[in-house]
Amino acid sequence: MYDRFVALQQIDRWLSEDIGLFDLTAQLMIDPADTATFYMNARERVTVAGIEVAAAVFTRYEPRCTVELKVKDGDVAEKGAVLLVVTGPAQALLTAERVALNIVQRLSGIATETAKYADAIKHTKARLLDTRKTTPGLRMLEKHAAACGGSLNHRLGLDNGVMLKDNHIAVCGNITEAVRRARLKMPVLTKIEVECDRLEQVREALDAGADVIMVDNMSILDMREAVKMVAGKAKVEASGGIRLDTIAAIAETGVDYVSTSRPLQSAPAVDIGLDEAT
Numbered sequence: 001m002y003d004r005f006v007a008l009q010q011i012d013r014w015l016s017e018d019i020g021l022f023d024l025t026a027q028l029m030i031d032p033a034d035t036a037t038f039y040m041n042a043r044e045r046v047t048v049a050g051i052e053v054a055a056a057v058f059t060r061y062e063p064r065c066t067v068e069l070k071v072k073d074g075d076v077a078e079k080g081a082v083l084l085v086v087t088g089p090a091q092a093l094l095t096a097e098r099v100a101l102n103i104v105q106r107l108s109g110i111a112t113e114t115a116k117y118a119d120a121i122k123h124t125k126a127r128l129l130d131t132r133k134t135t136p137g138l139r140m141l142e143k144h145a146a147a148c149g150g151s152l153n154h155r156l157g158l159d160n161g162v163m164l165k166d167n168h169i170a171v172c173g174n175i176t177e178a179v180r181r182a183r184l185k186m187p188v189l190t191k192i193e194v195e196c197d198r199l200e201q202v203r204e205a206l207d208a209g210a211d212v213i214m215v216d217n218m219s220i221l222d223m224r225e226a227v228k229m230v231a232g233k234a235k236v237e238a239s240g241g242i243r244l245d246t247i248a249a250i251a252e253t254g255v256d257y258v259s260t261s262r263p264l265q266s267a268p269a270v271d272i273g274l275d276e277a278t
Helices: 004-019 024-029 051-061 090-120 139-148 166-172 175-185 199-208 220-230 247-251 262-266
Strands: 035-042 066-069 082-089 127-129 162-164 192-196 212-216 235-239 257-259 272-276
Touching (some): 004 090, 024 090, 090 127, 090 139, 090 247, 162 175, 166 192, 192 199, 199 212, 212 220, 220 235, 220 247, 247 257
Parallel strands (some): 162 192, 192 212, 235 257
Antiparallel strands (some): 035 272, 066 082
16 A cells, blocks of 8 residues: 555656656657557566556656556566556657656566565465565555565554664663563554564563564574464564575464565566557
8 A cells, every 4th residue: 555645746756867857869759749559568477566656657747648557456467468558649658668667667576576475475374574674765665565465564664663672672771671661651552562582582572561572583493482482472473584495484483474674675676568559
């Protein structure tokens, strides 16, 4: 889910960055009266994200453009599938083309990579979570892309929940005091999560009344022990060093959530093109 008004503001900045004063090539080569129709195609199998944003790039730059969406965000499109059809002044379509492709390639890349991680743990009860390690300025859209791929959004920002990490705990003295301070003043419906890298910290966090316990960079054996120790009294989230080849074994320990930034940070842009209708 993303805010359309904010997305339109971002589109304006993207277009301004890419175009500068004007599109020299399009204005030299294309008659203003010419119209064209282009198909946006998947050139590999992708999980779609950002297709509505890509469509809005064209109509934001040139309101006379018309766009027909052939897929929606979250759909899996096979190689060769048409994602959208756009018709309008040829100059405008060629000017806006790169920005529209950049955003849908980036977001669909995140969704496609996220789907691999979500699929790897679908046989367990664990749910995949994303993180705040997003590209500055693109968090709203990258979090949306992760959700399209099957992830649940963790905190959207620092104001979304209390997460007590090692430095917070060090300042407070210990986990018990950190949880006490947070519980004293936080909004009543807010949850407290405590990051733990040792089993004794898990016990302390549980006794202190944490709602979510993050087992951070623990071994598989310690994760299993932590799940037994918590025994459903809090949610358990595994984090740290999660990779596609390790996520299944981690999820199989019985944790409720597995959080990773890898699909956000390392997903390659997928191959999506824009071709003129013939």
